Amino acid sequence: MSRSTGMGKIFINDKPYDFKEGETVLDVARRNDIYIPVMCYLKDITPTGACRLCLVEVEGLEKPVASCVTYAIDGMKVYTDTETVWKQRKRNLEFILIKHPLDCPVCDKAGECMLQDTTYEFGINEESVKSTKPNKPKFDWDMIIHDANLCVLCERCVKVCHEIAGCSALKIEERGFNNLITTVNESGLDCDFCGLCVDFCPVGALLDKPYKHSVRNWDLEYVETSCNYCPVGCSVKYGKHENVIYKSEKGENSYICSLARYAYKYTEHSDRVKTPLVKENGEFKSIEWNAAIDVVKSKLDEVLDRYGKDSVAFVLGSRLSNEALYNYKKLAESIGCEKIVTDVAFYNQKFFNDYYEKFETYDVVGKLEDIKRSDLIFVIGADLQRESLGYKWFLTNGVVHNDSKLVTIGLKRYEYDYYTDVSIVADYGNFANEFEKIKNDDDQIYKDIREYISKAKNVTFIVGNEFLEAEANYKSVFAFVDYIGHDNLNGFFYTFDKPNINAMFNLNLFNRYDVDKLTNEIEDGKIKFLFVADFYPFDTKGYYKKLRNAINKVDYFISADLFLNDFNKNAFAILPVLAHLESEGTYITVDGRVIKYVKVIEPEVDAKSDVEIAYLLGFSKGINLESYSKAVWDNCIKGKFGYPDINYDEVNGLVYKNKTYKVNNTDYKYIEEPKGTKEVFVNAKYHNNHLSTKAAIEKKSDETYRKYYFDVDRSVLVGENAKCDRNLCSLSKGIAKGIVLVPKN
Structure with a gap:
């Protein structure tokens, strides 16, 4: 028809x-x-x-x-x-059952199987046609198990992988009775490992390997919350039993990536700080909380009395909730400390200053949903699989369902390259040169892009870490926006690999104090008391390296963190914090949506939330702070700092902050950069920042070893004409000339 x-x-x-x-x-x-x-x-x-x-x-x-x-x-x-x-x-339905084994009692899908439910609905309680069941292979695809004998060939997994995940990693092989779902890549499943194929499989043919044969589905209690691995704000459901998380799956009207799906065991890592620690004679000693707060307070008083408020500084990470950030900010201000620096500044202060100059806001232009209605999408130096995978679902939807044109400019070919209309590798990290070619070059690919631009009414930009690490002049991309035309701008998005970057801007924490000044003062020994919350400086370059090298010059370095690591081992005291899965609070997504996370499991360590830690320190100093997230939001945040005026209990992930922006012309002149080797630090595949590395644990249970997440692949990928003095260097034709991609995790 x-x-x-x-x-x-x-x-x-x-x-x-x-x-x-x-x-x-x-x-x-x-x-x-x-x-x-x-x-x-x-x-x-x-x-x-x-x-x-x-x-x-x-x-x-x-x-x-x-x-x-x-x-x-x-x-x-x-x-x-x-x-x-x-x-x-x-x-x-009976035809489907001819080929399907009747092994419901031992199948992990029992209790949530569509075929089982539908068979019951149709009143089928025995096989109408006795048959020999197929003997198809069983596949072990890292985190996913595929039992082809249970497959009903509904094709959901193939289509979900192609049309939603944007991986196209699965295919149907053979014909008729021998039909088989298998991988496009002969070596195995090469994808994002979002596990959406598992979520949408109606039977037990696809299962999460860490979950298989662990606990029955009907014994699981599901808790839906928000993921905390990036600022896209996806909803995830965790299945737990007796306070142990056994599996996770996508939440209602949401998708998830490998991080939300498999990287939840970090709370059980052996590096977890289980009690407050204070250093005595060069060694950490466990003490109880009241004593720890007293010690930290006494050292703070000592520094304030001897050196004054200018000798105190705070460094805050953007994995902290809105409420924790507010409390730490209020604590610092109440003791007269103005030296507050965020991890956003450590990451790339200059880009965000240039961004503000362009749009007169730090907010992204547009909503993530707007990406789907784009006529033309530019992905510029954004390896979405390693930065904010959630972007890719909106991008894929636009390409598949809206026929959006997709142009990528990066330091390598991305995994979804088959979706792109034009894919450009920016040799020597010179993105500005590619923008100039789009404007003027006679090569056919650049002519094609100019044609796309001439026809597009809604153009979206997604700019990521590769651009920020490699490009010498950030204004080049903003000048390119001018070339496209302000009236055609549908959205401008930057990626980030921690969830609450927007809160730094909302709460006026970004540019509160210059990161260069602070690191210089630490080097010079002027900072005597440094409080660091949820911040881990990678051993890479720039201000990260500078802080690491100078941290021993601080008299009292206080760390509020989940883990003992190679940075806070230099601390005077470590205050253990509750994980995202063990507490509650709110975040604001990259496009301004207010989301809430809830407690999934009870903590099994003597830790406290960052909100409470700030409260306890404030109380010790006679400063009045709220002690739990709901009170901080309702009494201190809602309706202020650009946040919507709704109560904590009303936060449901559907309300956005009001945003305004203005597109200014960019004063820019292209200057050709010299060619040479550039080291670019990136997240390892399937990893995002520091937290995910702690999820790669292995456990023995019932004589079965379960690997819960991917180990960090520390291979260094090297393009032609690039020099690499590191270990595990590997020359790759898919990498831009002059570029060395180094995993930072």
Whole structure:
């Protein structure tokens, strides 16, 4: 049947219903709460018509048709509940069961299996046709197990991988009875390991390897919360039993990446700080909390009395909640300390200053949802798999469902390169040179981009770490925005690998004090008391390196952290904090949506939340701070600092902050940069900042070893004409000339 060309009405079971152009019979039925069984259908992907359980009768047609691939036509009469329809549906279900092993008692999907539920619904309690079950292979794909014998060939996994995850890592092989879901790459599954294929598999054919044969699904209690690995703000459900997390899956109306799915065991890492620690004679000694607060307070008083408030500084990380950041800010201000520096400044202060000059705001331009309606998307130096994978779902949706043109300019070919219309490798990290070529070069690829630009009305930019690390002049990308045209700007997004970057800007913590001044003062021994919360400086370059080299010059370095590491081992005291999974609070996503995270498990260490740590330190100094997140939000944050005026209990991830911006012209002149080797520090594959490295643990249970996350691959990738003096250097043709990509984790 052909697609409808306009609005109209169809009749389902003799009742009229409106429909929109392009809607299927199943779309209309679902929208009007008319039940039609499905197995292969998902609203997020294009229909396949594979399972044939959604059959309906259409007046004028000889045989029932699949409602998921039958488009509504004005005047069409559809019947969903006839004897013929139910008989044919049951026959199709019995055909599926011919090849499916009846091993529900030992299958990990039992209790949440669509096939099991549908079989029960149809009243099938025994095989109508006795058959020899297929003996297909079982695959071990790192974190995912695939038992091909359980597969019902609904194609959900293949389509989800292609149309949502943007990986296209799965395919159907062979024909007929020998059909097999397998990997496109012969060496195994090469993808983002988001596990969406597992979530959408209706049976037990795809399972999370760390979960397999551990605990029954009906014994799990599910808690839905927000992921804290990047600022996209995805919703994730954790399945726990007796205070242990056994599995995770996507939340309602959300997707997740490998981090949310598998990197949840960091709370159990052996480096976890379990009690307050204070250094005596060069060694850490465990003490109880009241004593620890007293010691820190006494050292702070000592420094304030002897050297004054200018000798005190705070460094705050953007994994802290809104409430924790507010409390630490208020604590610092109340003791007269103005030297507050954030990890955003350590990462790249200059870019965000240039960004503000361009848009008169630190907020990103647009909402993530806007990416999907773009005519043209530029991904500039953003390896989304390693920075903020959530961006890629919106990008993929735009390409697949909106025919968005996609142009990538990076230091290598990205994993989703098959989606791009033009993919450019910026040799020597010279992105500005590529912008100039787009404007003027006669090479066909640049002509093609100019044509895309001329036709586009909604253009989106996603700018990432590779650009910030390698490009000499950040204003080059803002001048490129001018070339595109301000009226055509649909969105401008930057990536970040920790969740609460926006709070730094909202709470006026960014540019509160210059990071260069602070690190100089630490080097010169002028900072006597340094409080560092949730901040880990990688051993890379710039201010990170500068701080690491000078930290021993601080008399009293106080660290509030989850782990003992190679940085805070230099601390005078370490105050153990609760993990995101053990506490609650709010974040604000990169595009301004306020989200809440809730307690998933009870802590098994003697730690406290950052909110409470700030409260206790404040109390010891006679400073009045709130002691828990709800009180901080309701009494100190809501309706202020650009945050929406809603109560803590009303935060549901649906409310955005109000944003305004202005696009200024950029004063910029292109100057060709000299060619030479550039070291660019990146997240290792499947890793994001420091936290995920602590999730790569292995445990023995019931004589079974379970690997819970990926180890860090520290291979250094080297492009042509680049010099590499590091270990594990590997020349790669896919890397830009003159570039050395070094994992920072």
